[in-house]
Amino acid sequence: MEPHAARPLEGRLALVTGAGQGVGRGIASCLAAAGATVAVNDLAPTRADAVAAEIRDAGGDAFGLAFDVTDADAAQTAVGDLEIDILVNNAGVPPGGGRPNRFAQMPPEDWQLQIDLNLAALMRLAQLVIPGQAERGWGRIIQISSGASSRGLAIGVAAYGAAKAGGEALIRHLGVEYGPEGITANSLALGLMEGVGRAGDPAVDRLIRGVPIGRLGRPQEVGEACVWLASEAGGLVNAQVIHLNGGTVFGR
Known part of the structure; x- marks a missing residue:
């Protein structure tokens, strides 16, 4: 289907992982507004279905697709028969937010979880689609990455940053390998986003002061960057890491 200028993704099927809340929800909503049908993935079926319903209420097309992205069998069952045109790999924070820890004290199961979720x-x-x-x-193929992939941070996220960096490396290779077949692959490395804490919290205010544009x-x-x-307007961009961070160097 030829896309309309106001709906550049008309006729495309997009899968957004971890889209039941936060950044993933914003991505799913923007892709749908641009004309894509969106498969809203989340670990929790209620969240996935709620976001899909919200998109439909706004005039878009979406359906919930709840599964654990770290479960190979579940992913194959959920995605194997779908013709996914756009994959946005956004799921990246473990249930409960993970456990930041200095690396030498980090239990192996904690860093393995980061590798499973953010790289594997x-x-x-990607192999499925x-x-x-x-x-x-x-x-x-769009990976939602983090500034923690390119800068060392003393906040206990070494394994998270390493896994995100591995994902960025994979994206570069995918873009080069499959560009000749009409596929582009890019990463969006996020800085500090809304939701890191309560407005007025002194710690959050300090973080915001470190962002040159003065906000999260x-x-x-x-979502608009993903659109x-x-x-087609973004078709020249391939195998790149683009930082969305307001000029700051801090990770997501």
């Missing part, structure tokens, strides 16, 4: 899940989903994209001659990022801004990368 991306690899798995790329063959169909290549057959159709068009596809978009908004989920819709990430651009997924559209």
